[in-house]
Amino acid sequence: YCFIAWYTKRLNSTFSWFWILLCVWNLILAVLTDLLPDWGDNVILIVQGLFMTLFVVVETFILCAMVALPHKKLDYIIVLGAQVRGTVITGTLRRRLDRALAYLQKNEETICIVTGGQGKGEKISEAKAMADYLAGRGVEEERILLENQSTSTWENLQNTFEMLDLEESEHVGIVTNNFHIYRAVKCAKMIGFKNIHAIVASCDMVLFPNYMTREFFAVLAMFAKYRKGYK
Numbered sequence: 737y738c739f740i741a742w743y744t745k746r747l748n749s750t751f752s753w754f755w756i757l758l759c760v761w762n763l764i765l766a767v768l769t770d771l772l773p774d775w776g777d778n779v780i781l782i783v784q785g786l787f788m789t790l791f792v793v794v795e796t797f798i799l800c801a802m803v804a805l806p807h808k809k810l811d812y813i814i815v816l817g818a819q820v821r822g823t824v825i826t827g828t829l830r831r832r833l834d835r836a837l838a839y840l841q842k843n844e845e846t847i848c849i850v851t852g853g854q855g856k857g858e859k860i861s862e863a864k865a866m867a868d869y870l871a872g873r874g875v876e877e878e879r880i881l882l883e884n885q886s887t888s889t890w891e892n893l894q895n896t897f898e899m900l901d902l903e904e905s906e907h908v909g910i911v912t913n914n915f916h917i918y919r920a921v922k923c924a925k926m927i928g929f930k931n932i933h934a935i936v937a938s939c940d941m942v943l944f945p946n947y948m949t950r951e952f953f954a955v956l957a958m959f960a961k962y963r964k965g966y967k
Contacts, residue, residue: 743942750819751950794952801918804934806839806909810846812900813839813909813935816892816920817852817862825869827940828913829862833869835937836911840875846909848875849900851883851892889916890958893924907931913939915947919955926962 737755741747765784769777815836818829825833840848848870852862863884871877883899886892893910902908908929912920917934924932939947 740943740946749946751946754949755946791952794955795948798915798918798948798951798955801921801934802914802936804917804936806935807907807933809843809907810839810909810933811906812847812849813911814849814851814893814896815866816889816910816912816916817850817866817886819855820852820858820860820862820865822857822859823865825865829866830869831913831937831939832911833866835935837870837873837875839909839911839935840870840879847879847881849881849883849896851886851896853885853887855887889920890923890927890961893920893927893929897924897927897929902929904930907933909933909935911935911937913937913947915939915944915951919951919958922955923958 737752737759740749740752740755744752765780769780772780813836815832818832819826820829836848840846850863850866850870852866854861858865861882861884863882867877867880867882870880881899883892883895886895900906900908908924908931910917910920910924910932912935914936917936921932921934
């Protein structure tokens with residue numbers, strides 16, 4: 737936590753609080769192992785072992801999804817939203833936009849959908865900030881569609897799916913950071929996208945362990961909510 741706070745110059749960076757909770761949790765386990773009989777220690781060991789096994793399996797799926805190569809000449813690409821500070825594009829979002837820009841420059845018929853509503857600390861919607869960024873770098877405005885009502889990855893994709901009314905033959909790419917691509921593609925398939933493809937952007941490698949740990953819990957939450965049914 738201290739390293740993330742120092743590196744980002746912020747005390748409340750995304751998911752940084754988790755490392756404090758993890759510290760407290762391990763201190764509690766240390767006390768419990770002194771207080772519990774041997775069978776209690778064994779229970780803790782088994783539970784911890786099962787959790788770590790699940791963690792490794794999910795992280796492996798996330799890592800494998802990062803090596804996907806983009807499909808050429810997609811009909812649409814969807815750039816998933818991320819935080820905007822005021823009107824300023826953050827580093828994570830800039831990486832997504834730069835990856836989308838590179839794709840759009842090589843595939844001049846592809847339409848780009850930028851997604852994300854206006855949240856706390858944002859003076860404009862994420863979609864508007866993203867559209868301005870791409871237009872300012874030469875992408876024609878008629879090639880940029882805005883979905884500016886969503887507040888999550890699921891809503892980014894759900895609203896876009898309803899907006900596009902896709903034909904069976906149309907291919908769609910999702911642009912997001914490497915740690916996020918597995919969950920994004922899974923969400924899209926759950927929503928109903930058929931011909932979906934990953935376009936992988938990089939991330940800040942210094943914060944990569946933090947992002948990957950956060951994504952583990954996000955993937956579990958995605959599957960849990962899907963089983964209950966998204967509203």
